[in-house]
Amino acid sequence: MSASAEQAVRDVLTLAHHAGSQGWIPATSGNFSARVDAEHAAVTASGGDKAKLTSNGVIVVDINGPPHPRASAEAPLHLALYRISPDIGAVAHVHSMAAVLASLHFQKTGQVTLQGLELLKAFRGNTTHETSLGVPIFDNTQDMDGLAVDVEKRFKGKPLGFGFLLAGHGLYAWGRDTADTLRHLDAFDYLFTLTLKLKGIPV
Numbered sequence: 001m002s003a004s005a006e007q008a009v010r011d012v013l014t015l016a017h018h019a020g021s022q023g024w025i026p027a028t029s030g031n032f033s034a035r036v037d038a039e040h041a042a043v044t045a046s047g048g049d050k051a052k053l054t055s056n057g058v059i060v061v062d063i064n065g066p067p068h069p070r071a072s073a074e075a076p077l078h079l080a081l082y083r084i085s086p087d088i089g090a091v092a093h094v095h096s097m098a099a100v101l102a103s104l105h106f107q108k109t110g111q112v113t114l115q116g117l118e119l120l121k122a123f124r125g126n127t128t129h130e131t132s133l134g135v136p137i138f139d140n141t142q143d144m145d146g147l148a149v150d151v152e153k154r155f156k157g158k159p160l161g162f163g164f165l166l167a168g169h170g171l172y173a174w175g176r177d178t179a180d181t182l183r184h185l186d187a188f189d190y191l192f193t194l195t196l197k198l199k200g201i202p203v
């Protein structure tokens, strides 16, 4: 395995262990990936508790290729994101309580709007709290290939943002690299929790 592939595998472990430590990936849920190069990404294989993920649970796949036999059902979404933009270097998918509650509470409006909060500066390129971040909500489905097509249509050639929600399911978040993605995950969790609490919803 190349040095860049080995680093991507370590990055996937870092993302998974952080999400596990926060209680965001119960019951073997969640999946994580990091870009190796223009054509490859390291992604979590199907199944297993990702809080205890080891390098055996990470596979290197072709971003444009057919599904890897050990890839998780949600791998197509990760690969779609890498195809959408070369600026996406790592992707995390979690089933955190705050993300799922927000996805259901705001489902009818089609997005969660985060605005006027200092922690919005955690997102790459934001320099002020006087800004607004819309997080789109997609309907959940078991057809992950179809959803990957919808996601590509929604984001390709448009401002990327930093994540989207699947209603009643969870959050996809990304960044230029693993450090960005970790920071964005933490910021989303804080901001979803705060936004729900302001609506009187206990999280």
Ligand SMILES: [Zn+2]
Binding pocket: 029, 030, 074, 093, 094, 095, 169, 170
């Ligand atoms: Zn999921």
